[in-house]
Amino acid sequence: MKQLNGAKFNIENLGYIKRGEFEVKPLTLFCGKNNTGKTWAMYALYGCLDRLPSGMPIPGLDExxxxxxxxxxxxxxxxLLVQTHYKDLARLIKRGCQLRLSTIFNAEQVSFDNTVIDWMISxxxxxxxxxxEELDFRLELGKQVDALRLLKPRGETTVSITLLAEKLPDLKRYLSDVIVRFLLQQKDGRNVFLVPAERNGLHLFFRELSSRRSALLHHVSREELDVTKLISDIMKSRYAEPIADYIDWLNGLRTRRKTKGAECHDSADALRKTLIGGKYEVDSEGVISFTPRKIRGQPSAEKMSLHLTSSAIKSLFGIWFFLEHQAKPGDILMIDEPExxxxxxxxxEIARLLAAVANKGITVIVSTHSDYFVREINTLIMLSKAHPRRDELMQKYGYVPEQLLELDDVGAYYFDETGINPMQVNEEEGIFVETFDQVIRDLNDTSDDIYYQYRDDQDLSDLV
Structure with missing residues (x-):
């Protein structure tokens, strides 16, 4: 699978976001102050990239x-279908994005009537x-293998369809969804994985937070069982979709631990060696534990429950597990505050690691407040430019070629009260981060002013 690249989105009137556009690059950064809509944009993007319903049939499918x-x-x-009905397809995609909002945010009570979210695919x-791209879609219904199949070889435009199921309700709408998902490259085998900012708490309490588990326990404890209400509560999550999906993912660790994602094992290993300093384990019951790395000359450290570890160890678990067991080229990794x-x-270090992951063909999208993170990305951009002393500088500061970022592979956007604004990126300096620079200047000016005022007053006092 290829990396998602060039997908453009337009957002208007979503939470704190007034308006703005952004393009998804191999590495995309959302920056800005608190309460400017970065997480809202991350959630909306996650929902659209993960699974987008068409909501209506494509014209031209009747025959x-x-x-x-x-x-x-x-x-x-x-x-020919796209050339004839492109405007209808564009409206259908926009409508699909719109339909996802209430589910993504689990906020049926919030009106999204004035919200615009548009996947602007030309x-x-x-x-x-x-x-x-090749189209090879197969639908299985029970024991019916290939109940519906669509096949188009790479380099050709003709699609062959076979229907073996006797009855497939709303066939036109179903075909529309398959075609739209293909055009948007929403492949069934692709992971869209969002690591939320709330991850530390979720790693500790994911079983208790499971809405389905909680609903079952709640209803079992009642004297009279209302089956209709039970089903409704089980089906309805209490959290925004990215949070609910992450909780479900954590509850499935005991089965996922059996798989290995060979493509990113070295990245997971680098994370373990440079930042984690030990190893995680997930047992057959899905319980997470951690064993610190042995220090020379000291006894081996004992395995401990995750709740006894540092906040950093808790925070990095989801990223490590995804890289070790699931990640592959074509996937999308979204992290709210990797720092x-x-x-x-x-x-x-995490900036270097995520740059290397992006270079493996995995789209990386992050929301960050960290000046250190962004400046490290800047260094990786600057080093991608050829220079006679580049190898010497890389060796001196411990960089490797796999971490370097081409200018066109990085996108950065600043969120403020006006909306979403593109940040300047160039190969001389990287990302222009005026928001961080201004805070640093203010901090230095304040500190210097206080220091010298106090020192001058002390000098005057000594003279007296």
Missing amino acids: IVSSLIKEGSAVFDLQ KEQMLHVIMT LNLHPAAQR
């Missing part, structure tokens, strides 16, 4: 559906996907 029902097979030219991008609970030196 195809009739042929499928009558003959059990059909063919059509996907390139006709040219759709046609490029058609020519460069959470980390010392400044460790914030620089």
